[in-house]
Amino acid sequence: MRNYMIVTLDISAQAALEEILASSGEGKSLTDIAAARSALAVNPADVIFVDYNLLMEDCSLYTDGMSAIWQGHSDVEIVVLVMPDDIRRAVDVMKSGAVDYLTYPINPGEVQVVLERLDKTLMLHTKLDYLRDQFWNEDALHVVRTDSIAMRDAFDKVRQMAGTKTTVLLTGETGTGKSLIAKLIHTHSSRKNDPFVSVHCGAVPDTLIESELFGHEKGAFTGAIRRKIGKFGLAEGGTLFLDEIGTISQSMQIKLLNFLQERTIQRVGSDESIPVDVRIIAATNDNLWDMCEKGLFRKDLYYRLNVFPIEIPPLRERKSDILSFAEAFVSHFSLQLGKDIKGLHPKVLDAFQRYSWPGNVRELENLIERACILEKDDRISLSSIPQELFGLLQGAECSRPDISMAIGRARQLVVDKFEKAYLSELLEATHGKIKEAAKWAGITPRQLHKLMSRHGLQRRSFRPPEKKGTGASQ
Structure with a gap:
């Protein structure tokens, strides 16, 4: 039920509005602005229907009249x-913040149209009030702590839309924390007590993705022994x-588009x-618009998914957050391993801080986990991290820099040198097993392949030689 206030000298208009509003809320009729402001202080209203001339009484600008109402009652x-x-x-008053208008004499049909618009507006206010009251829950406080302007912007966007039904598209490199942001949106929404279901589209074969998402009937295909x-x-x-989401097939794109429409x-x-x-949150590390331009992704589906985009910046662009991430990971793995490691x-x-983190936050997490396993002291030392990570950067710092080139180019040469050394050591340790190496590095196999190609590394170079007598070519 809504609380309404009617402020007009027109008695017939008062009576008509009171009768129409009786079915959707409670109303109070007054004849001047001063009385309305006094009444608002005692009994706040959701909506005030006010005569334009009364609004302008003692005011040279209509904005002053509205400000007089909103003073202390900004939600009305x-x-x-x-x-x-x-x-x-x-119309001019609406441009300054009024939600709508009605003309004399009062027409019941016009009032109903205005009430329908008000319902949508007030519902949005209710959801935003809910978010303001609940943000951030205790479990999320360590996640949203950031010194990065870009991440603060991302979290502000989460606050704005978490309580709505809006479809969200999360973009960013692999390992930046898109799944964490998706869970953050869910746990701060009015759906938080209902399921959060995650599907890694790239991990499901094209032949099974439709059944995985939409389910199937018993006997729908060979092996469908029961309903799913x-x-x-x-x-x-x-x-x-x-x-x-960028990995799904064209046929699956059509089916997903149909769901978003119907x-x-x-x-x-x-x-x-x-x-x-179901509320959809999609994520990708691909440039979906480029895929649309190349005919690999449907533009109509892209528009449906990209209703509320949130870009998650890579870790190299928010290095001020590395310490807080690292400390959180150290605390987690130290407790998990039964150790007493207190920091770095x-x-x-x-x-x-000097490393470029191609695997982003996930790479940092994996590196901290490994360091916590190896560490024997009460803080992560140099001996517990890959020596290439520290040694190469230390050597670059001690040697005389080549100032004949631009700083960006010089920095990239150091990063490239480290990446190649890191990947070589990683592939050597895993005997060229791509999946295992990618998991250890905290990146996807596809990303690992791209890095290997960039640095001219061949998988076969790291495979152990076949033993004689196996029939394999030597």
Whole structure:
């Protein structure tokens, strides 16, 4: 139920509004602004219907009249009542913040249209109030602590839209924390008590992705021995996180587009359309617009997913956050391993600040986990991190820099040299096993392949020689 206030000298207009508003809330009628302000102080209203001339009483500007109402009551919505000849004035008032207007004499049909618009506006206010009251929950406080302007902007966007049904597209490099942001959005939304279901689209074969997402009926294909509800069904009422959305096939893109348009799904082997209440959060490390231009991704699907984009910057662009991330990981793994590691040696932190982190936060997490396993002291020392990470950078710092080239080029040469040394050591340790090496580095196999190609590294160069007698070529 809404609380309404009617401020006009027109008795017939008061009576008409009171009758129409009675079914949707409680109303109070007054005849001057001063009385309205006094009444608002005692009993706040959601909406005030106010005559334009009364609004302008003792004011040279209509903005002053509205400010007088909003002083101490900034959440109240203003609907202006005007004569038909004064509609232009009403439009000017709306430009300054009024939500709508009505003309005399009061028309019930026009009032209903205004009430429908108000419902949407007030619903949004309710959700935003909910977010303001709940942000941030205790578990998220360590996540949102950041000195990075770019990350603060990302978290501000989370605050703005978490409580809505809006579809979100998270973009950023692999390992930047897109899945963490998706969970953050869910846990700070009105859906937080309903399921959060995550699907890594790139990890599901094209032949199974439709069944994985939408489910299937028994006997729909060979091996379908029982009915499967699918991820959409499991996420009913909650959030479905589609990671690496750029990897899905063209046919799957069409089916996902259909869901976003119709909000229904069809299980494999069934023609029945099933309504589903699911909020979609998609993520990608690809440039979807470039894929659209190349014909690899549907533009209409891109527009449907890109309703509210949030870009997550790479770790190299928010190095001020490295210390807080590292300390959080050290605390976590130290407790998990039953150790008492309290922090990082200053030279370790210095090396971390100089490194480019191609694997981003995930690479940092994996490196800290490895260091915590190796560390025997009460803080992470140089001996517990890959020597290339510290040694190469230390050598670059001690040698005389080549000032004949631009600083960006000089920096890139150092980074390239380290990356090649790091990858060579990594592939040597894993005997050229791409999946294992990528997991250890905290990056995807595809990203590892790209880095290897950039530095001219061949997988076969790191495979152990075949033993004689196996029949393999030597």
